[in-house]
Amino acid sequence: MPIKTFELISTDAKRFSKLGERFPQLRVDQNTTITSLTAVSDAEARIDFRYTVNYSGMGMINIEGRIIWEGEAKPLADQFSQKKGIPNDVFNQILGAIFTNCLPTAVILARDLQLPPPIPPPPQMQQQGAKSPPAHGSKDKHRSMEVA
16 A cells, blocks of 8 residues: 555634534535645655535534655656646545545544534435334334344
8 A cells, every 4th residue: 555654733623503503404515635745755745635524504624634655756746736636546545545534533523513423324314204214023024134
């Protein structure tokens, strides 16, 4: 794996709404931005990023960090400075590392601020007007999991 190190630099979380205030259509948007990419040596690049969760007027979470990436750093840094982009295979590895490390931190910060967790609810809870699951012991043939 070409990611050598991952570090968080700062976290900032705020709740804008009053406790108990409800939003009928709350949108939770997540965004990841690579703020800078510089070649440290021929074989290492430093990638600074910002991971943001925005709760449409209810609150926000910002996490900033740094990744040291191993590989052909000079061409990667040149491409980023010229086109503000990086190859998809490198971007997917970086994005995966950011989500793997930042999402648990964002979930804990959201819990502390009493905001919804920045992860989607299970598919059955997303459906409008979905029936509640049958009670334990019912004879519903569509249940896929058995609880002992």
